[in-house]
Amino acid sequence: MTRPNPPSAARAGLDHWLALCLACTVLWGVWGFLSKLLADRVGAIETQLLFTLGMLPAGLIAAWRVGAAALIPSPRGIVYGLLNGLLTALGTLCFFAALGRVSASIVSPLIAAYPLVTVALAALILRERIRPLQIAGALCAVIGLALLS
């Protein structure tokens, strides 16, 4: 296993990659929980709009940090970026709507299986090879989905 840790990355404390990795996992976990709290109180559309507004500062900071040249790449880059955002929006809207109907401890694990679709599409469209570990993951995910739904 290669772990490309440059000397600058050998940092202690909160800027260490493991701390950041844990922080990401916890923050996304809290996001799922907050989404459930919202979905129990307001509709999916309200949740989606508030969530998007909450994301807005990140978009502005991203724009400020990368500058115009990287922000507006090739037309293809923009189409992919926009499509990415639209599909993310569709996914979150349906996620919030599902959370309004059933418990978070059912919906969140079910949604966690989405890489199943990524791996299948990558194999079909990009002709990527499916690795043994991914086959094991797909089996686990399918059995998990069946047990949960």
Next chain:
Amino acid sequence: MNWLALVAISIAAWGAVGLLQKISSNLLDPTALVFWVIVGLLVGSVPLVAWLPASTPLGLSGGVIAMGLLSGLTNALGSWCLFRALKNGAAASIVIPFTALYPLITVLLAFAFLGETLSLRQSLGALLAIGGGALLSYEPSA
């Protein structure tokens, strides 16, 4: 709409997002991608205002508004931590599957604060689905 159909659409949409990210990784800087994702979210979400009942915007309490904004913020901050970890030398083959375990945190919080419970069969299903998702996200470092 049936909740399972909603979950299926989410899985399909986010699964396709994963593919798009693969295809666009050499076309878009990760930070620029964050910007475009948020533009896409705005484009996709703002028209939904038309479906809001006329009274709703005024009917939202301060607590709900704060919670909603915080949900966007935690999601964005989580993504920032992920990008930063990758920038600080973390191997994507470790970090991406690890962060895919985040629903475990959601489930634990739902157990602790909302009193949710799962049967043995459902618990096994949840662990398999989350673990399977993490394994599926594994890609050896180039």
